Amino acid sequence: MVQKTEDFGQDLTTLNLGPTHPATHGIFQNILQMDGEKIVSGVPTIGYIHRAFEKIAERRPFYQITPLTDRMNYCSSPINNMGWHMTVEKLLGIEVPKRAQYMRVIMMELARIADHLICNGILGVDTGAFSGFLYLFEEREKIYEIYEEVCGSRLTTNMGRVGGMERDFSEVAILKLRKWMKEFPAVMKEFQNLFDRNRIFMDRTINVGPISAERALNYGFTGPNLRAAGVDYDVRVMNPYSSYEDFEFEIPVGTNGDTYDRYLIRNEEIWQSYRIIEQALAKLPDGPYHANAPHYYLPPKTEVYRNMEALIYHFKIIMGEIEAPVGEVYHSVEGGNGELGFYLVSDGGRTPYRLHFRRPCYIYYQAYPEMVVGSTLSDAIITLSSMNVIAGELDA
Amino acid sequence: MIQLNTSPAAQQKAADYVKAHAAISNEQLLARLQELFGADTFSDVEEPYGMLTATVSRERIHEIIDVLHGEEQLQLNFLTTMCGMHWPDKVGQELGVVYQLHSLVNNIRLRLKIFFPIQDPVVPTLTDVYATANWMEREAYDFYGIIFTGHPNLIRILNVEDMDYHPMRKEYPLEDGTREDKTDLFFGR
Numbered sequence: 001m002v003q004k005t006e007d008f009g010q011d012l013t014t015l016n017l018g019p020t021h022p023a024t025h026g027i028f029q030n031i032l033q034m035d036g037e038k039i040v041s042g043v044p045t046i047g048y049i050h051r052a053f054e055k056i057a058e059r060r061p062f063y064q065i066t067p068l069t070d071r072m073n074y075c076s077s078p079i080n081n082m083g084w085h086m087t088v089e090k091l092l093g094i095e096v097p098k099r100a101q102y103m104r105v106i107m108m109e110l111a112r113i114a115d116h117l118i119c120n121g122i123l124g125v126d127t128g129a130f131s132g133f134l135y136l137f138e139e140r141e142k143i144y145e146i147y148e149e150v151c152g153s154r155l156t157t158n159m160g161r162v163g164g165m166e167r168d169f170s171e172v173a174i175l176k177l178r179k180w181m182k183e184f185p186a187v188m189k190e191f192q193n194l195f196d197r198n199r200i201f202m203d204r205t206i207n208v209g210p211i212s213a214e215r216a217l218n219y220g221f222t223g224p225n226l227r228a229a230g231v232d233y234d235v236r237v238m239n240p241y242s243s244y245e246d247f248e249f250e251i252p253v254g255t256n257g258d259t260y261d262r263y264l265i266r267n268e269e270i271w272q273s274y275r276i277i278e279q280a281l282a283k284l285p286d287g288p289y290h291a292n293a294p295h296y297y298l299p300p301k302t303e304v305y306r307n308m309e310a311l312i313y314h315f316k317i318i319m320g321e322i323e324a325p326v327g328e329v330y331h332s333v334e335g336g337n338g339e340l341g342f343y344l345v346s347d348g349g350r351t352p353y354r355l356h357f358r359r360p361c362y363i364y365y366q367a368y369p370e371m372v373v374g375s376t377l378s379d380a381i382i383t384l385s386s387m388n389v390i391a392g393e394l395d396a
Numbered sequence: 397m398i399q400l401n402t403s404p405a406a407q408q409k410a411a412d413y414v415k416a417h418a419a420i421s422n423e424q425l426l427a428r429l430q431e432l433f434g435a436d437t438f439s440d441v442e443e444p445y446g447m448l449t450a451t452v453s454r455e456r457i458h459e460i461i462d463v464l465h466g467e468e469q470l471q472l473n474f475l476t477t478m479c480g481m482h483w484p485d486k487v488g489q490e491l492g493v494v495y496q497l498h499s500l501v502n503n504i505r506l507r508l509k510i511f512f513p514i515q516d517p518v519v520p521t522l523t524d525v526y527a528t529a530n531w532m533e534r535e536a537y538d539f540y541g542i543i544f545t546g547h548p549n550l551i552r553i554l555n556v557e558d559m560d561y562h563p564m565r566k567e568y569p570l571e572d573g574t575r576e577d578k579t580d581l582f583f584g585r
Binding site: 047054055091217218231233238239339345356358396 | 477496507535539569570
């Protein structure tokens with residue numbers, strides 16, 4: 001992969017970008033061969049925070065795998081949680097009530113917005129514009145407050161349960177959500193006004209790190225990165241889960257597959273997610289917020305303290321005494337970065353026999369050298385941040 | 397007590413769902429596959445939770461995926477994921493690789509599996525068909541020691557390079573959390 005100096009007749013510089021560099025947004029290394037300011041070739045090295053999630057999962061009952069999924073794409077952990085729970089529900093054949101499905105949709109779309117906010121905010125920082133990041137980070141903070149109200153934690157949410165949600169939305173959660181919904185558009189519009197037609201930003205991002213639709217498909221791109229290249233593939237539309245078919249939204253599609261398109265796609269997706277949340281809030285059905293599946297649904301803590309049955313089930317579930325049926329199941333959700341898939345093989349035990357995560361970052365990060373060869377180092381930084389590679393998901 | 401849905405019903409539900417959303421049914425897909433590659437190529441054909449799953453031989457896997465990549469009718473030209481697996485009890489077929497293909501046009505998925513003995517873990521690479529197979533194969537090599545012939549850079553990817561074993565194999569079990577002989581007085585277990 002690394003080209004030899006003789007090929008160019010002049011000295012090349014080997015530059016280690018990373019493993020820990022403020023501009024790489026995570027712990028991964030790129031060994032770049034530079035001809036002056038120009039990148040001639042690159043070799044990405046990953047695995048610095050590999051925690052063997054797939055192996056650990058083979059020893060854990062299903063609930064104890066949820067915290068592992070939290071720590072993959074930690075910018076949008078609710079999506080990972082729900083994706084995992086839906087996989088288990090598919091295996092067990094649990095029907096989730098409509099209200100819980102809508103609640104999940106709301107939380108997943110909030111998570112997607114938070115994920116995209118971070119990505120675009122930091123893209124601004126990498127082009128030298130710090131203020132946009134400050135605008136958006138405050139919004140992310142508010143979203144985290146909503147998480148906190150819904151499930152009690154902010155980053156590693158561990159939200160939801162197999163069969164529904166852990167608890168119903170409280171009044172405060174709904175209030176906070178509505179307040180945020182009211183305030184967010186103005187901030188987002190201001191951010192877009194700052195960047196969308198900004199001459200410097202456009203010069204820095206247009207035609208930077210482009211990838212064609214064909215190459216993107218060959219590389220297994222999904223999510224905003226694929227859509228920026230012009231392919232309208234979205235798991236929410238192609239294989240709707242959790243009642244996504246009930247909502248109206250569009251799939252934004254780019255043309256060039258460059259950094260600017262990826263930026264625009266994420267902005268547009270934020271608006272579409274906002275639309276979905278609006279609809280879901282308006283149509284939020286009444287009814288139970290979890291399935292009646294005592295064998296698998298972890299009973300609420302208040303029940304556990306009062307009710308013998310609940311205590312017994314709580315104990316059985318936590319100790320992993322409940323066995324799953326034999327089977328293999330693949331379920332995928334549209335994560336913040338693309339199709340997040342769970343391939344679960346169960347041999348009838350209390351833990352998965354084999355669990356493979358299809359992590360979108362892992363799959364498309366290998367295209368990075370191809371996207372940056374020929375560009376300058378500063379372009380490489382921007383390309384990396386616009387791809388939204390999350391180290392936790394990359395290494396798992 | 398509420399009667400829980402049993403697994404066959406869940407499978408049926410998922411299968412119905414797949415049928416309702418795909419442009420090509422699993423039967424048509426299977427028929428076309430058998431037409432292209434011969435009926436005896438595919439064994440253990442099943443549809444767990446609606447996804448067509450078949451086992452093929454490792455000698456033919458490269459050819460099949462290569463043909464499917466360019467095939468007009470099915471358009472199975474997206475490699476969703478691929479991973480290794482280890483079944484120590486299946487003598488002569490201990491190791492396996494699972495490929496999942498997806499047609500973005502017809503919205504149909506296909507899962508292909510190959511199995512081979514652990515003493516001879518050699519599989520042809522797919523990197524000449526899919527660029528994305530590169531790291532997936534390196535991961536399978538890293539975790540299971542599956543050797544992909546023709547791979548341009550078959551080295552460990554997530555683990556350290558000086559490891560001399562393949563950690564996802566079942567002969568390296570994780571410590572059992574319920575063990576009592578390792579009780580830690582101060583930190584509990």
